[in-house]
Amino acid sequence: MTMIFGVPVQALMGQLLVGLINGSFYALLSLGLAVIFGLLRVINFAHGAQYMLGAFVALLLLTVGGINYWLALILAPLIVGLFAALVEKTMLSRLYRLDPLYGLLFTFGLALAIEGTFRWFFGASGKPYAPPSQLTGAVNLGFMFLPVYRGWVVIASLAVCLGVWLLIERTRLGAYLRAATENPVLVQAFGVNVPLLLTLTYALGAGLAGFAGVLAAPVYQVSPLMGSNLIIIVFAVVVVGGMGSILGAIVTGYLLGVVEGLTKVFYPEASNIVIFVIMAIVLILRPAGLFGKDA
């Protein structure tokens, strides 16, 4: 058996893949958080609940409406985004003028309310969601077997992250968003409907979480608490990448996923805390985060 640093190649590659998959979810989720925080200055504690909503909407679309995975991959993020837009318009938007703490408390409360509602109706146990038939099975890569669906998760998340990055960095709408992140009042004085931009941005961030939720449904099980388990790690990713940094959120998401995976190989006992240790070190050495601008 081939060994690298005294570890079988299969084990190393297997954990690398697990790390890359987890990293895919970290990247999608921290990207949404970063976009929302950048413009709205709201730390969106409901992000995990919105991720869970995406998975549940996909499950319900399938079981109630008979709508397949591929359609759900488009519909569920739209539904989650629409719900988020409604929440922003009717409630969250009233809190912008107050202390940022109110936005944090509101979204935290919202997360508890959503998760509580789903626990009431569906219980706390996970429900399986079968991957689509096109993505079952595994490919032999020579050094390991790659489950097709897991490969798809990595590709799909990379594509969406790249798409969102291009949207923000290369389009007119993205220029509005970047400018409004710096100086919303002036952008509005130029005639841009900034309140609408805020709503769309919150919907985009939540939609990304919903998309991650659908992707995750066949990998993990669909359960009301699936988001709250993940969201704490994602917050750490955002802090390491630098609050509000788009590229930082994406790169750090994949990076920390891989680091976590490798830690499982070399020092499994530390794998649950390695991300938080890195966060602590980054906060000491570079408080603005790896990609953040120094304040």
Add this chain to the structure above:
Amino acid sequence: MSAPLLNVGDLQAWYGESHVLHGVNMTVAEGETVCILGRNGMGKTTTLRTIMGILRKRTGRIEFAGRDMMGVPLHHTARAGLGFVPEERGIFASLSVEENLMLPPKVAEGGMSVDEIYELFPNLRERRNSQGTKLSGGEQQMLAMARILRTGARCLLLDEPTEGLAPVIIDAIGEVLKKLKSRGMTVVLVEQNFRFAAKVADRFYLMDHGRMTAEFPVAGLPAQMDMLHRELGV
């Protein structure tokens, strides 16, 4: 005389609890360049910000092109034809020079084309792919003005365009203002640089403690010099 393009009456405004405008009255005719003079902290910038609708705690009357602007939301003010160039210039660091230029949406036909703008400000063409805030202070001021000229705004609210700039740049800005005037642009200029203002403005208001205390045309300037030296300390 036809109705003024901009008509401000008994305008009062507050920053929180602090009452900063105490009944501003001013009119600006179409195509006119009007300059508001006054010492620091007398409410000149606040007057522009209140007319633009950035400062919302306000009472009184603001009419632009015959339209009551008091209830108009901030993002509709620009569409009425008012363009704002803030004192701090407001160039965005996360946008390139060209992105900064293209940022404000067009509000009417008749604005300058990008080619015309680059002809007027050749430096901006050269540096169009640089980060907006990498420009020099003078170039940033040019960019802040240029991006409003693209939109087709009828009236430019221009806050201290010469502040902190070298004399040669100030001259260039003066040339731009004269060119705009020949195109029929209406300008409300806030300025501390009295010599600069005397070259470009048609009419002056003197502002003191949140209200206009004097008004005179550029022809009346020599007669006002003693008073201005006293009031402005120039």
